[in-house]
Amino acid sequence: MSTAGSRIASFLRGAAARFGKVPWREIREDAFERAALVLKAACFVHVVNAYVVGIAFVRPSSTVRGPSMLPTINLTGDVVAVERVSPRWGSLAVGDVVILLSPENPRKTVAKRVLGLEGDAVTFVIDPARGSAFQTVVVVLVYLLQVPEGHVWVQGDNIYSSRDSRQFGPVPYGLIQGRAFCKVWPPEAVGLIGQKL
Amino acid sequence: EPKSLRLSETRFPKQRRNPFFVKRPPFPSPPHRRLPSLGSRSSSEIKCRKLIMGKWSAMWLFTRKSVTGALFGLTISDRYGSIVPVTGSSMHPTFSACDARFPGYLKADVVLVEKFCLEKYKFSHGDVITFKSPTDHKQTFVKRLIALPGDWVQVPESSEILKIPEGHCWVEGDNAACSLDSRSFGFVCHL
Numbered sequence: 001m002s003t004a005g006s007r008i009a010s011f012l013r014g015a016a017a018r019f020g021k022v023p024w025r026e027i028r029e030d031a032f033e034r035a036a037l038v039l040k041a042a043c044f045v046h047v048v049n050a051y052v053v054g055i056a057f058v059r060p061s062s063t064v065r066g067p068s069m070l071p072t073i074n075l076t077g078d079v080v081a082v083e084r085v086s087p088r089w090g091s092l093a094v095g096d097v098v099i100l101l102s103p104e105n106p107r108k109t110v111a112k113r114v115l116g117l118e119g120d121a122v123t124f125v126i127d128p129a130r131g132s133a134f135q136t137v138v139v140v141l142v143y144l145l146q147v148p149e150g151h152v153w154v155q156g157d158n159i160y161s162s163r164d165s166r167q168f169g170p171v172p173y174g175l176i177q178g179r180a181f182c183k184v185w186p187p188e189a190v191g192l193i194g195q196k197l
Numbered sequence: 198e199p200k201s202l203r204l205s206e207t208r209f210p211k212q213r214r215n216p217f218f219v220k221r222p223p224f225p226s227p228p229h230r231r232l233p234s235l236g237s238r239s240s241s242e243i244k245c246r247k248l249i250m251g252k253w254s255a256m257w258l259f260t261r262k263s264v265t266g267a268l269f270g271l272t273i274s275d276r277y278g279s280i281v282p283v284t285g286s287s288m289h290p291t292f293s294a295c296d297a298r299f300p301g302y303l304k305a306d307v308v309l310v311e312k313f314c315l316e317k318y319k320f321s322h323g324d325v326i327t328f329k330s331p332t333d334h335k336q337t338f339v340k341r342l343i344a345l346p347g348d349w350v351q352v353p354e355s356s357e358i359l360k361i362p363e364g365h366c367w368v369e370g371d372n373a374a375c376s377l378d379s380r381s382f383g384f385v386c387h388l
Contacts, residue, residue, distance in 0.1 A: 040265055
């Protein structure tokens with residue numbers, strides 16, 4: 001018992017001595033410097049993503065309602081590169097595909113095409129499926145309205161199944177998060193997103 | 198302490214002890230001074246070396262530190278919270294009225310704006326919120342939240358009763374006499 005006790009005591013003394021010899025100050029400074037480097041990298045990535053250019057995954061099931069941007073964006077979803085500089089500069093043009101927060105649910109982002117800036121007159125058809133050459137009486141209701149100040153009019157490319165400004169009205173400019181200018185994935189669809197359909 | 202047990206020595210050997218060590222300048226390298234590499238010096242030695250560095254190195258270090266500080270500040274103010282002066286007289290008893298132009302700007306109340314609420318968008322009645330104006334996206338307004346989506350609100354001067362649509366809210370300033378708020382521009386999209 002005493003030999004076990006003395007062995008434990010000597011082991012603990014040896015462990016304490018080794019503990020004291022480990023260069024804790026250098027290890028701590030090293031750890032802080034590396035953590036600071038990781039933080040700086042994370043801040044850099046955030047700033048580039050928010051102010052210069054970012055990547056967005058446009059998925060039909062959660063971001064847009066069904067295939068609302070066909071044929072520009074695929075049914076199964078594309079990854080697009082979104083640049084953040086032109087909405088801040090105010091240099092958006094009619095025909096740009098933009099990523100914006102949905103006015104109906106601020107936690108959802110949707111991708112649509114800008115069809116009218118403030119002051120423009122837009123014509124739109126609420127229910128294009130109802131207008132058909134086979135009907136004797138054409139019941140296509142065409143509306144015309146002027147986009148109010150500080151707002152934009154957005155529509156999906158696939159007007160037959162898209163929930164956009166025809167349902168929720170013109171969207172305030174501040175909801176626009178960026179302009180999608182290029183598709184980067186899948187590889188066979190890589191290319192710039194054009195201004196027209 | 199015995200030299201063989203210093204951990205930093207075995208991982209980062211000091212260059213002058215090894216005659217075959219090839220001097221490789223770390224990136225970025227100032228013209229005539231090497232900056233200490235990661236982890237091989239204690240902080241007091243780093244401070245001594247900084248005091249004896251040339252002025253170009255000092256300026257380069259200052260630029261690096263200020264860019265790092267700017268990145269860090271931008272990230273914090275975008276994601277977590279920022280400090281903002283409040284101008285204008287539309288929230289009068291809550292924030293003191295002051296001018297947006299130069300001399301009045303210095304007397305503005307300075308507030309802490311927190312952005313943690315934007316994760317879940319759970320606001321309550323009576324919160325003072327900041328939002329981008331629906332008519333001009335470059336201007337930010339500070340008003341009090343009166344009604345949330347799904348509530349019914351009566352427009353003060355007229356007798357119409359409106360229901361707040363999904364994704365919008367009704368804001369009003371505390372100083373009702375001179376406040377540009379939802380009574381003029383209607384519902385505000387969550388911004």
